Each structure stands twice: as structure tokens, then as C-alpha cells.
Amino acid sequence: xxxxxxxxxxxxxxxxxxxxxxxxxxxxxxxxxxxxxxxxxxxxxxxxxxxxxxxxxxxxxxxxxxxxxxxxxxxxxxxxxxxxxxxxxxxxxxxxxxxxxxxxxxxxxxxxxxxxxxxxxxxxxxxxxxxxxxxxxxxxxxxxxxxxxxxxxxxxxxxxxxxxxxxxxxxxxxxxxxxxxxxxxxxxxxxxxxxxxxxxxxxxxxxxxxxxxxxxxxxxxxxxxxxxxxxxxxxxxxxxxxxxxxxxxxxxxxxxxxxxxxxxxxxxxxxxxxxxxxxxxxxxxxxxxxxxxxxxxxxxxxxxxxxxxxxxxxxxxxxxxxxxxxx
Amino acid sequence: xxxxxxxxxxxxxxxxxxxxxxxxxxxxxxxxxxxxxxxxxxxxxxxxxxxxxxxxxxxxxxxxxxxxxxxxxxxxxxxxxxxxxxxxxxxxxxxxxxxxxxxxxxxxxxxxxxxxxxxxxxxxxxxxxxxxxxxxxxxxxxxxxxxxxxxxxxxxxxxxxxxxxxxxxxxxxxxxxxxxxxxxxxxxxxxxxxxxxxxxxxxxxxxxxxxxxxxxxxxxxxxxxxxxxxxxxxxxxxxxxxxxxxxxxxxxxxxxxxxxxxxxxxxxxxxxxxxxxxxxxxxxxxxxxxxxxxxxxxxxxxxxxxxxxxxxxxxxxxxxxxxxxxxxxxxxxxxxxxxxxxxxxxxxx
Numbered sequence: 001x002x003x004x005x006x007x008x009x010x011x012x013x014x015x016x017x018x019x020x021x022x023x024x025x026x027x028x029x030x031x032x033x034x035x036x037x038x039x040x041x042x043x044x045x046x047x048x049x050x051x052x053x054x055x056x057x058x059x060x061x062x063x064x065x066x067x068x069x070x071x072x073x074x075x076x077x078x079x080x081x082x083x084x085x086x087x088x089x090x091x092x093x094x095x096x097x098x099x100x101x102x103x104x105x106x107x108x109x110x111x112x113x114x115x116x117x118x119x120x121x122x123x124x125x126x127x128x129x130x131x132x133x134x135x136x137x138x139x140x141x142x143x144x145x146x147x148x149x150x151x152x153x154x155x156x157x158x159x160x161x162x163x164x165x166x167x168x169x170x171x172x173x174x175x176x177x178x179x180x181x182x183x184x185x186x187x188x189x190x191x192x193x194x195x196x197x198x199x200x201x202x203x204x205x206x207x208x209x210x211x212x213x214x215x216x217x218x219x220x221x222x223x224x225x226x227x228x229x230x231x232x233x234x235x236x237x238x239x240x241x242x243x244x245x246x247x248x249x250x251x252x253x254x255x256x257x258x259x260x261x262x263x264x265x266x267x268x269x270x271x272x273x274x275x276x277x278x279x280x281x282x283x284x285x286x287x288x289x290x291x292x293x294x295x296x297x298x299x300x301x302x303x304x305x306x307x308x309x310x311x312x313x314x315x316x317x318x319x320x321x322x323x324x325x326x327x
Numbered sequence: 328x329x330x331x332x333x334x335x336x337x338x339x340x341x342x343x344x345x346x347x348x349x350x351x352x353x354x355x356x357x358x359x360x361x362x363x364x365x366x367x368x369x370x371x372x373x374x375x376x377x378x379x380x381x382x383x384x385x386x387x388x389x390x391x392x393x394x395x396x397x398x399x400x401x402x403x404x405x406x407x408x409x410x411x412x413x414x415x416x417x418x419x420x421x422x423x424x425x426x427x428x429x430x431x432x433x434x435x436x437x438x439x440x441x442x443x444x445x446x447x448x449x450x451x452x453x454x455x456x457x458x459x460x461x462x463x464x465x466x467x468x469x470x471x472x473x474x475x476x477x478x479x480x481x482x483x484x485x486x487x488x489x490x491x492x493x494x495x496x497x498x499x500x501x502x503x504x505x506x507x508x509x510x511x512x513x514x515x516x517x518x519x520x521x522x523x524x525x526x527x528x529x530x531x532x533x534x535x536x537x538x539x540x541x542x543x544x545x546x547x548x549x550x551x552x553x554x555x556x557x558x559x560x561x562x563x564x565x566x567x568x569x570x571x572x573x574x575x576x577x578x579x580x581x582x583x584x585x586x587x588x589x590x591x592x593x594x595x596x597x598x599x600x601x602x603x604x605x606x607x608x609x610x611x612x613x614x615x616x617x618x619x620x621x622x623x624x625x626x627x628x629x630x631x632x633x634x635x636x637x638x639x640x641x642x643x644x645x646x647x648x649x650x651x652x653x654x655x656x657x658x659x660x661x662x663x664x665x666x667x668x669x670x671x672x673x674x675x676x
Contacts, residue, residue: 025483051483057513062472062506069476069490072461073411075483077476092503096466097473105454105462106445107669141670165672 002185007177009151010040013158014078016187018048021076024162027054027063028080028117037082038118038177064090064115068097071111078162081117084133084171090115091136098167099142114161116170119147120211120261121298123175124305130298132262134210137169138238138271144192145238147171149213151181153236156190164192173211195242197249201229204319205249207272208259209235212310216259219315230319238268246272247279254285257318259310264292289318357404359626362561364640365404366396366619369420371641371648372429373592376419376436376450379652380596385436389450392420394591397618398523399424401564402491402586405572411459411477411490413470416451417523418463421493427455429651439658446661447669467528468498471507471520478516482579489517489575491568496585497528499542508583512549517575519568520583523558525590530604543585551583558588559618589613 004012018024025048030037032045032055045053056063060081067077081087087094098111121130138145144166148154154172161168198213199220206216213234220230233249235241250256256276258269269290276288294308320326373391380389392399399421403412414421422432427443435442436450443455453463461477464470474492481488498504499522511518522542526533534540546553552574556567564586571582591614593600601610626632 057506057509059506059510061503062475062510065469065472065503065507066476066479066510069413069461069473069478070480070483071476072473073477073480075480092466092469093472096469097464101462102672103669104444104448104452105456106443106447108444108454108456109461110672112672144671 001182003180004151004183005177006151006154006172006179006181007038007040009155009181009183010158010172011042011044012183013155013162014041015044015047017159017162018044018052023074024076024078025052025054026078026080027056027067029056029058029082031055031080036080038174040177041080060086060090061093064093065097067113067115068093068101068111071098071113072101072109076112076162078114078116081115083129083174084117084119085129085131087115087117087133094137094143094167094169095140099140102166103142110165111167112165113167114158114170115167116158116161117172118174118177119171120173121305121309124300124302125298126300127297132260132293134171134238134260135262135267135271138268143167143169143239145169145171146192146236147210147238148236149173149176149210149234151179151183153190153196153234155183156188157192157236160189160192163189168192171210176211179214190236193237193240193242195236195245196234197231197245198234199230199232201231202253203229204255204257204323205231205233205253206257206259206315206319207233207235207246207249209238209268210261212259212261215310215312215315218312219319222312223316223319228319228323235272241271241275243275243279246275250276250280251283254283255322256284256288257291257315257322258288259291259315259318261310262293263295264290265295267292286322286324289322291315291318359622359629359631362400362404362565363619363622363626364644365400365424366561366622367640367644368429368647369396369399369423370619371644372423372433372651373419375648375652377592377596379436384656385450386438387449387451388416389436389596390417390594391590391592391596392417394613394617395523395525395558395588396420397561397622398521398558398564398586398588399493401561402493402521402568405565405568406489406491409459410488410572411461412493413461413474413477413490414463414493415467415470415495415498416463416465417495418451418453422453422455422460422463425455425460426458427453427460429647430654431455433651433655434658437655437658438660439655440661440665441654441658445665445669447665468494468501468503470494471498471503474518474520475507475511475516478511478518478581479514481517482514487517487576489519489572491519491521493521493523495528496522496524496526496533496542497531497536498522499545500536505548508546508549508551508581511581512551515579516581517579518581519571519575520581521568522583522585524585524587527590527594527604529594530598532604543583546583551581553583553585555585555587558586559616559621561618561622589616591617
């Protein structure tokens with residue numbers, strides 16, 4: 001099976017979907033002439049031309065709205081945000097226009113649009129450029145939210161997102177673009193709303209998504225050396241969330257750590273824990289522990305940033321805590 | 328009275344060639360009677376809305392169009408059926424002018440299942456796909472980028488439709504307006520941005536909110552053709568929009584039109600008509616230029632109209648609105664099962 005980068009997997013997904021359906025176009029800052037701020041759209045301007053690979057001014061609110069308007073009358077836009085930090089300026093269009101149009105029009109106007117771009121922290125970009133927005137976005141009925149952590153998942157989920165009749169948020173990761181993985185040469189789709197078991201185990205479950213899947217798998221590898229068999233569930237989709245898969249893994253291991261990149265308060269993990277307490281109350285052998293960013297804006301200094309981020313040692317400590325191996 | 332426009336920097340495009348095919352197609356000239364009829368329908372419809380609101384049949388926010396009828400009617404009369412219209416939350420008038428059935432609008436306002444948006448949108452969210460009416464939008468200025476997107480889609484498909492976007496003068500101070508107009512001018516998109524300058528953004532006068540008072544001039548930032556029009560004169564509005572539509576169809580050039588009008592009612596049903604931010608005298612002065620009275624006067628001068636004609640038309644219109652009310656009142660509330668419908672389209676991959 002070919003091994004390609006997360007970036008190339010996204011590029012393949014975009015190109016395949018634009019070849020398949022001429023209503024699909026990509027719009028955003030630097031997607032064309034510059035070949036993408038992170039080179040995800042490399043070669044696309046040359047392949048599809050400037051009507052379908054559209055460089056915009058730096059105007060997130062504006063071009064997000066342009067995408068929604070175009071979707072109202074039959075096009076299928078892919079809106080690239082250079083990062084989700086900048087997409088905050090566009091939230092009115094994502095929430096008030098894209099997510100609600102179908103409902104408030106009584107089902108008349110669907111918005112088949114993809115909003116995508118890197119989410120969460122990279123390295124030393126400090127407070128305004130290092131934020132994970134999934135709990136904000138997943139809060140909104142009318143949106144679907146996916147967060148692939150591997151090249152395989154990125155390609156399959158992005159293709160599904162483009163074909164979906166609803167607005168879909170695709171949360172990528174700046175630190176993921178260069179990561180590599182197996183991606184089949186033949187076409188495939190990954191259904192939105194289904195989690196994937198990334199590692200089997202019977203001592204404890206780590207439930208996570210996006211970039212943190214890499215952290216979870218590393219933690220599981222290290223714990224295996226100590227004889228602790230960790231199961232890793234990759235949510236992949238945060239809305240809709242695969243509650244059945246969460247319940248299944250917790251019923252199997254009776255212990256859970258919920259790992260996410262964002263902050264604690266009202267985070268995605270809080271929702272996962274709520275599903276667990278509702279559905280698995282009698283299955284639990286220990287309280288669920290959450291791992292997340294420290295409750296501060298992201299600092300710049302290397303040591304402080306490292307201290308703020310969820311990582312492998314924090315995840316291992318959490319697993320040991322729910323297994324009563326460590327205070 | 329609308330403010331006198333003094334600045335020569337505002338571009339006024341030449342009227343279209345009288346013989347052009349497009350013009351003939353668009354103009355299929357509506358008679359004064361036809362436009363009067365539409366304006367009167369809006370007036371009577373809105374009067375009954377006020378009554379229904381007082382009775383508790385309409386809830387939430389309800390923004391009436393009384394005083395501004397010539398704007399929606401004149402502008403939309405310049406469009407083709409395959410063009411698009413998008414509006415702000417003060418949307419009943421434009422919806423009626425575009426041909427959304429009065430029954431469906433009233434049922435929507437009553438929150439009933441036969442409403443055009445199945446009772447889920449209400450006053451601020453009138454939508455009708457059948458007549459390319461792309462809504463009623465509730466965030467000031469939020470729909471202006473959507474209009475740019477519709478223009479983008481028209482150009483993408485190589486069509487010659489236009490998108491007409493209505494919004495109030497207060498929306499021009501927000502970022503969405505500037506972002507949307509910049510892209511439309513940059514990409515040459517067939518969009519007509521129509522400012523309904525009714526002098527007040529809720530209770531804040533234009534002069535207290537905008538650094539310039541001739542707000543059509545804001546188009547100069549984007550090198551966009553623009554025009555100032557008397558919004559109480561229905562044919563003046565119509566002709567300005569026809570010029571803009573021709574520019575959009577022929578050259579994919581967007582236009583900003585500032586239509587100077589006045590709302591005779593409060594900002595919404597919960598707002599006093601006058602007293603705090605505007606005086607009764609000011610209101611009365613503006614009401615002397617009621618768009619319906621002006622058109623009627625013109626028709627009388629042309630010997631086209633009599634008091635008898637007016638009362639016959641008025642009776643007919645009142646009948647239509649009464650029918651809409653009765654239809655809405657008889658329409659069932661939305662089924663509780665519909666609460667969770669239309670959040671998502673079921674997508675089969």
C-alpha cells in the first residue's frame with residue numbers, strides 16, 4: 001500500500017472530488033498561486049483553473065459567507081481557513097448561516113459546504129495561533145465535525161465531507177501535515193459518525209480524536225511494555241459522535257481516559273464523559289480521567305508550552321490513575 | 328424628505344439603450360396599477376401583522392415595512408424570474424413583492440405548519456425556493472456575503488442572472504458589508520447591493536453611526552458604480568435597479584444603490600413609533616411622502632385613477648389579506664415530530 005503524507009492524502013481527496021463533480025470548488029487564502037499556506041492545494045490551480053481554485057483576500061467572514069451563498073444555489077464549496085484561529089472571524093457565517101439555513105428555511109435550503117483547515121497548537125505559535133476549537137463547533141446543531149489524525153482517515157473523511165449534503169467541519173493539524181501513513185491507491189470513503197478502534201486492549205480505554213490519536217498510541221505502546229493493555233478509540237467524528245463505540249470500549253475495559261487537545265471546561269471530553277456516566281455507570285471500576293490543555297492561553301516559551309499541552313507522560317499518568325497504579 | 332445628494336463623485340450610470348433585448352425582457356413594463364397593487368398589498372398585509380402581533384398571534388421580533396413599500400416593489404419589478412433576491416430580517420415586503428404567497432408568509436408569522444418555512448423561521452426568516460427568495464436573515468449585514476456568493480455561483484456557471492440584496496443603512500458600518508463588496512468588485516460579480524436607508528438603525532440615526540452621510544459613496548472604495556435614489560418613488564427605484572441589472576448581466580459589474588426611504592413604524596413591534604430617537608414632527612413630515620399616495624397622485628394626474636378605483640382595489644387587497652389571515656389561523660401548529668426534522672439532510676454516501 002502506498003505510504004503518503006497527511007498533506008498529500010488531503011490533496012488527493014480534494015483533487016478526486018473536484019474531478020468527480022464540477023460543482024466542487026476550493027476557496028481561501030493562498031490556495032491558488034501560493035499553492036496553499038500548508039501546500040494542501042498544491043498543483044490544483046494548474047489542474048482546475050482560477051474559477052475553481054479561488055484565492056481570496058484576507059477576509060474570513062466574507063469568503064465563508066460567499067461559500068454559503070454559493071451553496072444555497074447549488075455549488076459545493078470547500079472553504080479553506082489558513083487556521084481555525086482565523087476562522088473565529090467567520091463564525092457568524094459558519095453558525096448563523098451554514099448551520100441553521102436548512103432548519104430556518106423549513107428544509108428548503110441545504111448547505112453542502114466543507115470548512116477545513118488546521119486546528120490546535122503547532123510549536124511556539126503562542127496564544128492566538130494555538131487553539132483547538134472542536135468543542136465550539138461540535139456544540140452547534142446543523143454542523144458535522146470530523147477530526148482525522150492519520151493520512152488514511154484524512155482522505156476518507158474529507159471525501160465524505162465533500163459529498164455530504166450538510167455543512168461539515170474538517171479539523172486538520174499543522175503538525176500532522178508531514179506525518180505519513182498507508183493510504184490505499186483505490187478509492188474509499190470513511191463514513192461520518194463512526195469511530196475507529198485503533199488499538200485493542202482490555203485494561204483501560206483511551207478515547208480521543210484528531211492529533212491526540214498519535215499521543216494515545218505512543219502512550220499505549222509504552223504502557224504495553226509495563227504489561228498494561230490499553231484500547232485506543234479514535235472518535236474521528238465529534239458530531240455526530242459514535243456513542244455506541246464509546247459504550248462498547250468502556251464496557252470492555254471498565255476504565256477510561258478521555259484525551260483531547262483543547263481546554264477542560266466544556267470541552268469535547270466533558271461530552272464523552274457524560275455519555276459514559278449515562279450509559280456505563282455500572283460498568284466503571286474507576287472515575288473517568290480527562291487529559292487536556294492546561295487552563296491557560298498557550299504560552300510561547302518552549303518549556304511552558306510543553307507544560308501546557310497534553311502529552312504522552314500525562315496520558316500514561318492518567319491511565320495509571322484510573323487503574324489505581326499511581327496516585 | 329430624503330437628503331439632497333450633493334456630491335458629484337457618485338457615479339450615475341447612463342440609462343440602458345431603449346431598444347436592447349434585455350431591457351425589453353426585463354421591463355415588460357408593469358403598469359402603475361400593477362405596482363400600486365403590490366404596494367397596497369404590502370401595506371394592508373403589514374397592518375394586519377401589527378394587529379396579529381397585538382393579539383399574540385405573531386410572536387418574537389416583527390419588523391414592518393410600512394413606508395418602504397416602493398423600495399421592494401420597485402426594485403423587484405426590475406428583475407427576471409430566474410434572478411435571486413435575498414433580504415434582511417425586515418423581509419415581508421420583499422417576499423410579497425417577489426411573489427411569495429401571502430398565505431404562506433402569514434402562516435409563517437403565525438408559527439404554523441403551512442408557513443413558507445414550516446413555522447420554524449418566523450418573521451425574520453421567510454424563504455421560498457420556488458421564487459428564488461433566499462431568505463430573511465437576522466444578523467445585521469450577515470447576508471451580504473451570501474449575496475456575493477450567489478453572484479459567484481452565477482458567474483461560475485456562466486449564467487446571466489443577478490442577485491439583488493436588500494439591507495439597511497446601518498449594515499454598511501459592519502465588516503461583512505465591506506468584505507462582500509470588495510470581493511464582488513474584485514471578481515466582477517452580478518450582484519446589486521441595495522441599501523434601504525430608512526435613516527435609523529433601530530434607534531440610532533445615520534449621522535450618529537456613520538462617518539459619512541452620503542453612504543452610497545462607500546462604493547467608491549471598491550470602484551463600484553453607485554447611485555442614490557428617492558425610495559418613495561417606485562419607478563425611480565425600478566429604473567435604478569434596471570440599470571444595475573443591465574450592468575450585472577452585460578458586464579458582471581456589481582452596483583451599490585442607496586435608496587432613501589423612511590419607516591413609518593417603529594424598528595420592530597416592541598418599539599414606539601416615535602418619541603425617543605425621532606420626533607412626531609419628523610415622522611409626520613416624512614409621512615407626507617407616503618409612496619402609495621405619491622403613486623396614486625401621479626396616476627390621478629394622468630387620469631388613470633379615481634377614488635372608486637382605489638376603493639375597489641383596496642377591497643380586493645383586504646380580501647386577499649383576510650384570506651391569508653384565515654388560512655394562517657386555520658393552519659395547524661407544526662407537529663412535534665418536526666422539532667427534530669430539517670436539522671440535517673440525510674446524506675447517503
